Amino acid sequence: xxxxxxxxxxxxxxxxxxxxxxxxxxxxxxxxxxxxxxxxxxxxxxxxxxxxxxxxxxxxxxxxxxxxxxxxxxxxxxxxxxxxxxxxxxxxxxxxxxxxxxxxxxxxxxxxxxxxxxxxxxxxxxxxxxxxxxxxxxxxxxxxxxxxxxxxxxxxxxxxxxxxxxxxxxxxxxxxxxxxxxxxxxxxxxxxxxxxxxxxxxxxxxxxxxxxxxxxxxxxxxxxxxxxxxxxxxxxxxxxxxxxxxxxxxxxxxxxxxxxxxxxxxxxxxxxxxxxxxxxxxxxxxxxxxxxxxxxxxxxxxxxxx
Amino acid sequence: xxxxxxxxxxxxxxxxxxxxxxxxxxxxxxxxxxxxxxxxxxxxxxxxxxxxxxxxxxxxxxxxxxxxxxxxxxxxxxxxxxxxxxxxxxxxxxxxxxxxxxxxxxxxxxxxxxxxxxxxxxxxxxxxxxxxxxxxxxxxxxxxxxxxxxxxxxxxxxxxxxxxxxxxxxxxxxxxxxxxxxxxxxxxxxxxxxxxxxxxxxxxxxxxxxxxxxxxxxxxxxxxxxxxxxxxxxxxxxxxxxxxxxxxxxxxxxxxxxxxxxxxxxxxxxxxxxxxxxxxxxxxxxxxxxxxxxxxxxxxxxxxxxxxxxxxxxxxxxxxxxxxxxxxxxxxxxxxxxxxxxxxxxxxxxxxxxxxxxxxxxxxxxxxxxxxxxxxxxxxxxxxxxxxxxxxxxxxxxxxxxxxxxxxxxxxxxxxxxxxxxxxxxxxxxxxxxxxxxxxxxxxxxxxxxxxxxxxxxxxxxxxxxxxxxxxxxxxxxxxxxxxxxxxxxxxxxxxxxxxxxxxxxxxxxxxxxxxxxxxxxxxxxxxxxxxxxxxxxxxx
Numbered sequence: 001x002x003x004x005x006x007x008x009x010x011x012x013x014x015x016x017x018x019x020x021x022x023x024x025x026x027x028x029x030x031x032x033x034x035x036x037x038x039x040x041x042x043x044x045x046x047x048x049x050x051x052x053x054x055x056x057x058x059x060x061x062x063x064x065x066x067x068x069x070x071x072x073x074x075x076x077x078x079x080x081x082x083x084x085x086x087x088x089x090x091x092x093x094x095x096x097x098x099x100x101x102x103x104x105x106x107x108x109x110x111x112x113x114x115x116x117x118x119x120x121x122x123x124x125x126x127x128x129x130x131x132x133x134x135x136x137x138x139x140x141x142x143x144x145x146x147x148x149x150x151x152x153x154x155x156x157x158x159x160x161x162x163x164x165x166x167x168x169x170x171x172x173x174x175x176x177x178x179x180x181x182x183x184x185x186x187x188x189x190x191x192x193x194x195x196x197x198x199x200x201x202x203x204x205x206x207x208x209x210x211x212x213x214x215x216x217x218x219x220x221x222x223x224x225x226x227x228x229x230x231x232x233x234x235x236x237x238x239x240x241x242x243x244x245x246x247x248x249x250x251x252x253x254x255x256x257x258x259x260x261x262x263x264x265x266x267x268x269x270x271x272x273x274x275x276x277x278x279x280x281x282x283x284x285x286x287x288x289x290x291x292x293x294x295x296x297x298x299x300x301x302x303x304x305x306x
Numbered sequence: 307x308x309x310x311x312x313x314x315x316x317x318x319x320x321x322x323x324x325x326x327x328x329x330x331x332x333x334x335x336x337x338x339x340x341x342x343x344x345x346x347x348x349x350x351x352x353x354x355x356x357x358x359x360x361x362x363x364x365x366x367x368x369x370x371x372x373x374x375x376x377x378x379x380x381x382x383x384x385x386x387x388x389x390x391x392x393x394x395x396x397x398x399x400x401x402x403x404x405x406x407x408x409x410x411x412x413x414x415x416x417x418x419x420x421x422x423x424x425x426x427x428x429x430x431x432x433x434x435x436x437x438x439x440x441x442x443x444x445x446x447x448x449x450x451x452x453x454x455x456x457x458x459x460x461x462x463x464x465x466x467x468x469x470x471x472x473x474x475x476x477x478x479x480x481x482x483x484x485x486x487x488x489x490x491x492x493x494x495x496x497x498x499x500x501x502x503x504x505x506x507x508x509x510x511x512x513x514x515x516x517x518x519x520x521x522x523x524x525x526x527x528x529x530x531x532x533x534x535x536x537x538x539x540x541x542x543x544x545x546x547x548x549x550x551x552x553x554x555x556x557x558x559x560x561x562x563x564x565x566x567x568x569x570x571x572x573x574x575x576x577x578x579x580x581x582x583x584x585x586x587x588x589x590x591x592x593x594x595x596x597x598x599x600x601x602x603x604x605x606x607x608x609x610x611x612x613x614x615x616x617x618x619x620x621x622x623x624x625x626x627x628x629x630x631x632x633x634x635x636x637x638x639x640x641x642x643x644x645x646x647x648x649x650x651x652x653x654x655x656x657x658x659x660x661x662x663x664x665x666x667x668x669x670x671x672x673x674x675x676x677x678x679x680x681x682x683x684x685x686x687x688x689x690x691x692x693x694x695x696x697x698x699x700x701x702x703x704x705x706x707x708x709x710x711x712x713x714x715x716x717x718x719x720x721x722x723x724x725x726x727x728x729x730x731x732x733x734x735x736x737x738x739x740x741x742x743x744x745x746x747x748x749x750x751x752x753x754x755x756x757x758x759x760x761x762x763x764x765x766x767x768x769x770x771x772x773x774x775x776x777x778x779x780x781x782x783x784x785x786x787x788x789x790x791x792x793x794x795x796x797x798x799x800x801x802x803x804x805x806x807x808x809x810x811x812x813x814x815x816x817x818x819x820x821x822x823x824x825x826x827x828x829x830x831x832x833x834x835x836x837x838x839x840x841x842x843x844x845x846x847x
Contacts, residue, residue, distance in 0.1 A: 032712030040434025
């Protein structure tokens with residue numbers, strides 16, 4: 001167990017290093033000169049050269065990268081070129097909003113996904129089952145941008161049940177959380193359905209039924225727990241899925257998280273912010289996967305950590 | 307350098323009616339408003355801020371020696387109580403207002419003015435506006451890092467400052483009104499260092515009360531502001547991160563008062579045609595021109611006939627229609643409201659047949675293949691497609707290259723990359739209302755360098771010399787002559803046709819019924835986008 005953990009953490013660090021290198025290379029190759037962006041449109045060539053030197057952008061690639069890694073080891077993510085603020089400070093200020101949104105989205109997808117999946121499995125092959133499965137298919141396929149705008153329009157603009165974007169109260173949280181959560185809902189309901197059908201066919205369920213236990217009791221005591229376990233193990237992987245979703249959803253709803261920060265930075269090619277957000281999200285994804293792998297054997301003893 | 311960065315916009319708005327002027331100076335103080343923006347406020351450091359969002363916020367937090375009458379492009383004295391200009395136009399002496407206090411309570415003096423100018427021109431500050439101060443004596447030594455103080459700026463006494471120029475500069479008073487010359491207190495800058503932009507201390511009408519990164523900013527009225535009766539509001543809340551469409555929906559439901567990014571094109575017709583809101587829609591001009599550049603260093607655009615033919619081939623009316631008529635067709639580089647504009651000039655009329663003939667004359671009877679670079683956000687690709695059709699009609703096969711903004715700008719800054727660029731979303735908007743501001747970096751030889759903004763790589767030494775002559779006319783009595791000289795320069799440029807001027811965009815915004823004030827301050831040409839200091843609340847009248 002411990003050896004496994006240490007090996008996995010080592011692997012994770014290597015992955016993060018790889019991600020940092022790839023991102024750094026890509027941003028290095030972008031044909032936009034940060035020094036020119038900072039210097040403004042009326043600057044002379046000397047001013048631009050001066051700023052380039054101050055930022056160390058005149059150094060060869062490997063020096064720049066090693067310098068970045070060195071700072072990273074000290075926990076220094078650098079200073080945004082355009083916001084002129086510490087990247088760590090910007091991410092820290094926005095992290096709580098993103099975490100809250102992810103947590104809420106997990107709750108949404110679990111409640112909706114598990115319920116829909118269970119109902120569909122119990123009413124297998126009925127019209128209800130088919131409707132629910134079409135619904136789950138739609139939620140998987142629909143672009144989150146469209147879903148977000150649609151929810152916003154129907155529930156905030158027309159019905160006025162929720163505020164139109166923004167941050168602060170529980171009401172603000174609902175629509176963005178549902179938008180992100182719906183994607184997972186589709187996956188979860190399908191997994192829950194097949195998992196339930198699987199469990200319903202198990203011998204112990206037949207035995208329980210033969211013992212004369214009530215239908216509800218069988219479902220709650222014997223079927224549901226066994227069907228849910230493999231799904232719980234998936235939550236860690238979801239975090240990676242969310243990271244791609246939050247960029248879009250946070251922008252649509254004006255949610256002040258790191259997705260919005262990333263989106264703005266990408267549009268303006270603010271390299272230190274893009275690097276910082278990429279690394280932080282990569283950490284989450286790697287961590288999420290690690291947790292998923294560690295949880296899996298607890299859920300299903302047949303899985304062995306090697 | 308994003309669209310917003312570029313839009314340190316100045317626009318000429320309708321002149322203030324006398325009656326309006328009356329009711330807004332006498333409006334009672336009190337109340338509050340909510341202004342929304344999509345993008346983060348990057349910094350409130352006046353030496354650095356150059357965005358759409360922070361431009362007028364900085365103007366409300368800080369003061370400079372000069373400013374403009376609200377809603378107009380008319381210069382007025384601000385921290386300067388008076389000023390004199392020497393005979394040769396090279397020495398400006400400013401007398402400061404006494405008793406002006408920074409938000410930290412300390413009195414503002416001439417030393418602070420000097421410190422602020424030294425700071426903004428110091429290369430370590432990395433100010434995007436440092437270049438504006440190029441005419442001050444000692445600037446070159448500062449820019450080269452050889453001095454830590456401008457030799458031309460002298461404190462005569464606590465309320466008098468003298469600024470010597472190395473060359474006469476007719477635009478210098480405008481430079482003293484630009485954000486970059488705002489006065490900052492040394493002790494606060496030193497206390498916060500690089501984070502001064504997050505903890506701004508100025509002498510302006512408002513002071514920063516709260517800043518929640520990525521979410522909101524709150525400005526509170528500066529009770530000790532020297533200008534009595536200003537500002538009108540007690541508090542302004544800026545909500546950040548709202549898409550323009552969302553912002554407008556909020557305004558319609560009474561959850562916001564001004565959409566800082568204006569009315570988005572997608573909602574334009576709906577809002578302007580809705581009787582409930584049409585009265586609150588405000589239109590203003592801006593000192594903007596959208597243009598197509600043709601790289602005169604890349605054949606076949608090195609042939610003036612080809613460039614003139616393209617000028618005749620572009621259907622500008624259709625381009626205007628694509629953006630719902632939110633612009634007027636242009637025929638010269640300067641926008642109509644800029645001094646120096648030639649109202650009688652007819653430009654190149656739309657005439658595909660004549661264009662074809664001219665192209666044949668230039669040796670391209672069957673046209674040629676080329677590339678049109680364009681910033682990839684709506685509506686620019688659609689406009690580029692319209693140009694593509696126009697060009698196809700005279701036999702030119704233009705491939706559209708949709709790219710991120712920074713990439714288009716980078717390609718334009720290389721001598722052999724982009725044969726044609728549509729400037730949409732990146733177009734030049736003047737920093738101050740003077741014709742010279744449309745020349746140097748985008749049409750003069752200074753800008754025709756690697757990494758420059760002169761994307762047509764047009765460099766005419768003769769016109770450069772004329773431009774220098776024009777800017778040496780500092781005597782206000784010669785203003786008209788100077789304007790005429792600039793007009794000649796721009797018309798000469800049109801002969802050489804390095805650009806196709808396409809249209810001048812108009813600005814459209816809204817206010818809630820709760821707010822009052824003349825329309826012009828909501829589309830203020832200088833305090834862009836809104837002159838917050840003079841907006842008042844109908845709730846307290």
